[in-house]
Amino acid sequence: MKKISVLxxxxxALVRKLLTEMINAQPDMEVVGSAPxxxxxxxxxxxxxxxxxxxxxEMPKMDGLEFMEKLMRLRPMPVVMVSTLTERGSEATFRxxxxxxxxxxxxxxxDIHHGLEAYADEITGKIRTASMAHVRRLEPVAGNGxxxxxxxxxxxxxxxxxxxxxxxxxxxxxxxxIKDVLVHFPPDCPGILIAxxxxxxxxxxxxxxxxxxxxxxxxxxxxxxxxxxxxxxxxPGHSHLLLRRSGANYVTELSQADPVNRHRPSVDVLxxxxxxxxxxxxxxxILTGMGKDGAAGMLDMHHAGAYNxxxxxxxCVVFGMPKEAIAIGAVDEIVPLQDMAKxxxxxxxxxxxxxxxV
Numbered sequence: 001m002k003k004i005s006v007l008x009x010x011x012x013a014l015v016r017k018l019l020t021e022m023i024n025a026q027p028d029m030e031v032v033g034s035a036p037x038x039x040x041x042x043x044x045x046x047x048x049x050x051x052x053x054x055x056x057x058e059m060p061k062m063d064g065l066e067f068m069e070k071l072m073r074l075r076p077m078p079v080v081m082v083s084t085l086t087e088r089g090s091e092a093t094f095r096x097x098x099x100x101x102x103x104x105x106x107x108x109x110x111d112i113h114h115g116l117e118a119y120a121d122e123i124t125g126k127i128r129t130a131s132m133a134h135v136r137r138l139e140p141v142a143g144n145g146x147x148x149x150x151x152x153x154x155x156x157x158x159x160x161x162x163x164x165x166x167x168x169x170x171x172x173x174x175x176x177x178i179k180d181v182l183v184h185f186p187p188d189c190p191g192i193l194i195a196x197x198x199x200x201x202x203x204x205x206x207x208x209x210x211x212x213x214x215x216x217x218x219x220x221x222x223x224x225x226x227x228x229x230x231x232x233x234x235x236p237g238h239s240h241l242l243l244r245r246s247g248a249n250y251v252t253e254l255s256q257a258d259p260v261n262r263h264r265p266s267v268d269v270l271x272x273x274x275x276x277x278x279x280x281x282x283x284x285x286i287l288t289g290m291g292k293d294g295a296a297g298m299l300d301m302h303h304a305g306a307y308n309x310x311x312x313x314x315x316c317v318v319f320g321m322p323k324e325a326i327a328i329g330a331v332d333e334i335v336p337l338q339d340m341a342k343x344x345x346x347x348x349x350x351x352x353x354x355x356x357x358v
Contacts, residue, residue, distance in 0.1 A: 004029040004131045007050040009041045009067075010082060011059045015107070019054060019082075022120040029127060038067035045075065052078045052130045054123070055101075057092045065095055072100040078130035080123070082107050083202075090205035097175050102130040102317060106199045129172050129290045133317050162229060163281040164190040164348055165243070165250065167274040167301070169267030171197040171289025173317025177337055178287065179210060182232060184341035187215045190283075190348065191250065192232035193243055195270040197263050197289065200237035207234040223254035235265035242273035250277065261293035267321070271297025280305030283347055285340065286331070287311045289321035299330035307347050309333045309340065 008019045008031055016034040023031050032048045035041035039061050041053070053071075057064040068079065081104035083093040093104045103126045105119060166189070170178055174196045182192070198206060203220050210218040210232070221233040221241050227250035235241030239254040253273075260266035267286070271294055274282045284301045286294050288311055298308050308331050310322035315337035325331050335343045 001028065004052060004127065005032045005048070005050045006030065006052050006054065006127060007032060007041065007044055007048060008034040008054050009036075009038065009059070009064075010034075010054070010056040011036050012056070015056070015082070019123065022123060023127065025120070026124050029124065029131075038062040038064070041067070045071075045077075050077075052080065052127050054080050054082055054127065055096075056107075057081055057083045057089055057096065063092075065092055065099070068096050068099045068101060076100060076135050078102050078133050078135050080105065080126050080130050082123075090202050091209075093202070094175060094206065094209055100135060102126075102133045102135065103172050106201065126172075129318060133172065134319075135317075162190070163278075165227065165274065165278050165282045166190055166192040166285065166344060166348075167243070167271060167278075167282050167306075168192065168194045168285045168287065169196075169270060169289075169294040169297075169321070170194075170287035171263075171267075171291065171293065171318070171321055173288035175206060177311065177315075177317075179213060180337055181285070181287075181341045181344070182210055182214045182216065182218065185214065185216050185345070187230045189216060189230060189345065191227040191229055192216070193221075193227065193235075193241060193252070193270060193274070194232060195235040195241055195265045195267045195294075197265070197267075197293070198237050203234055203237040210234075221252045221254060223252055225252045226250070227252060235270065237265070240265050240269040242269060243277045244273065245277050261291060263293050267294030268297035272300050275300035275304040275306065278304075278306070280307075282306040283344055284308040285310075285344060286322050286325050287337070287340075288316040288318055290318045291320050292324040294321050295324035295328055295330060298325045299328050302330045302332070307332050309335050309343055309347070311340065312336050 010016050020031040033044045055064050079101045081096045081101045083089045083104050105123050207218050207220040216230050218232045242253040244251050244253045260268050284306050310331040312334045313319040
């Protein structure tokens with residue numbers, strides 16, 4: 001079996017050495033080269049034709065973002081970003097994901113040798129996923145992807161019950177997919193709960209970025225908040241997010257229980273709580289991601305009367321999570337990403353079910 005060939009790009013000789021050791025310790029991958037900056041890397045890409053790059057965000061001569069922009073325009077390929085856990089680093093990471101990076105891993109701030117060793121499984125897992133990803137320069141969602149004004153007007157005129165909720169789960173590729181859905185929701189849409197696999201420290205920046213881009217309010221969930229219309233609550237990177245009842249209201253709850261499907265936050269945990277608390281009042285959405293997290297929980301939602309939508313294979317970076325949910329009969333519609341917001345809102349007002357049915 002051909003090994004996954006990896007080119008490591010980082011200005012730190014220590015990080016290059018450690019990443020090389022971690023990757024070469026895996027039976028299915030190997031480092032074919034390492035570069036201290038994008039200028040050197042450019043020639044090595046031409047010569048070595050690697051399957052995956054690991055790329056530091058902040059580097060001399062040409063930063064990772066400038067390099068990403070050139071790379072994804074001229075030679076699109078799978079990239080895993082290695083990002084510092086700083087405000088500047090997180091902003092740069094989300095920009096890299098916009099430009100087409102498959103995923104990212106946080107670079108520990110202290111005790112870098114042991115910190116990176118502890119991240120070995122995560123880093124190599126993300127390289128493995130990246131090698132299978134559908135890499136393309138994603139264009140901004142527009143045109144028929146927008147929640148068109150007719151649907152928005154229907155949402156307003158039909159007086160959607162505050163009992164209604166939108167529950168979203170995603171992983172690899174999900175930061176951009178979630179953005180491309182949320183930017184089309186009107187400010188009076190039902191409350192939204194989101195579980196996105198993401199390291200602790202990045203979810204707040206992710207929520208703040210979405211809040212700047214969207215008509216709705218987007219925040220990192222703190223636990224105990226009342227779930228309000230026109231608000232989205234992102235699971236923090238350190239906790240599961242659950243939906244709970246408090247009298248007549250929905251509220252958020254955070255839990256630091258063990259990871260589920262190797263993840264905390266877990267999509268299954270969120271979906272299962274929505275099945276229990278919201279039942280038929282929930283619309284479930286499963287987006288791009290590796291693995292099966294969310295499939296069992298979405299089936300619970302389906303059995304509880306929720307209506308569920310999955311992103312289609314063609315628009316996914318990785319089709320794993322939607323595919324698993326579809327395979328076990330948890331999904332009512334398979335929808336291209338550009339149509340997801342429109343279909344969710346249409347379902348909330350009962351405006352037909354024209355889509356690829358399961």
